[in-house]
Amino acid sequence: MTTMYAALLRGINVGGARKVPMAELRTLLESLGHERVSTYLQSGQAVFASGRRDEDGLAAELALAIEKHFGFTADVIVRDHAYLRDVAxxxxxxxxxxxxxxxxxxxxxxxxxxxxxxxxxxxxxxxxxxxxxxxxxxxxxxxxxxxxxxxxxxxxxxxxxxxxxxxxxxxxxxxxxxxxxxx
The missing domain is CATH 3.30.70 (Alpha-Beta Plaits)
Structure with missing residues (x-):
């Protein structure tokens, strides 16, 4: 069973620095095995489905992939739908x-x-x-x-x-x- 998650990236695409094109972010998430990947706006939100249940592990994996692919570190928080709904x-x-x-x-x-x-x-x-x-x-x-x-x-x-x-x-x-x- 898969769970829907949002990845929240901090401090990317601000003032022309630390550029992460959303198409590349989608491709990166897909390369990590995630499905139903989409992005929202240019300011660092991605949505994906995963069979994994470890939000911190998913965040660390994405942060490492961003560093390897783009050459800089980016803070990442991953949260599932239930949490996002409860916060709202x-x-x-x-x-x-x-x-x-x-x-x-x-x-x-x-x-x-x-x-x-x-x-x-x-x-x-x-x-x-x-x-x-x-x-x-x-x-x-x-x-x-x-x-x-x-x-x-x-x-x-x-x-x-x-x-x-x-x-x-x-x-x-x-x-x-x-x-x-x-x-």
Missing amino acids: EACPFPAAELEAKQVHVTYFSAPADAGRFEAIDRRDFLPEEFRLGDRALYLYVPDGLGRSQLADALARPRVNKGLIATTRNWNTVAKLVELTRPS
Whole structure:
């Protein structure tokens, strides 16, 4: 039995650096034995089916293949449909009532305990807010991510130390749930 997964690549195709053409990424995933491979946008999302059940192993395998093929390292998080659906359903903000640029999810490679965020005084950033979820952080930024001081504070190395963290806007969150839905 196969499971549908999304691979989330961090920091590729940004500002002309670390280019990963989506057609090559699809071919690379197929060469690893995955089926029903597709990509979404140019910013590092791929969807595939695999009989394997090891998300961390799948991520490590893809990261190594990217390094060998493209000549640079890329952080990769792999998550299955059930997880992506659960994260979307658990959103503490009214995502359906907001613009997609106002709600984001940062996916983490492992659980992030609340202690990582204790130094951030949430009152300093209002009306921006964040909440922790299952290996995810939900971010509400009324003026968008590019203008968010809270997003900058959350991206600091001391907050994310030892974790891979990659952020997607709500449109992408919802689309990945749709694209990984079992057929």
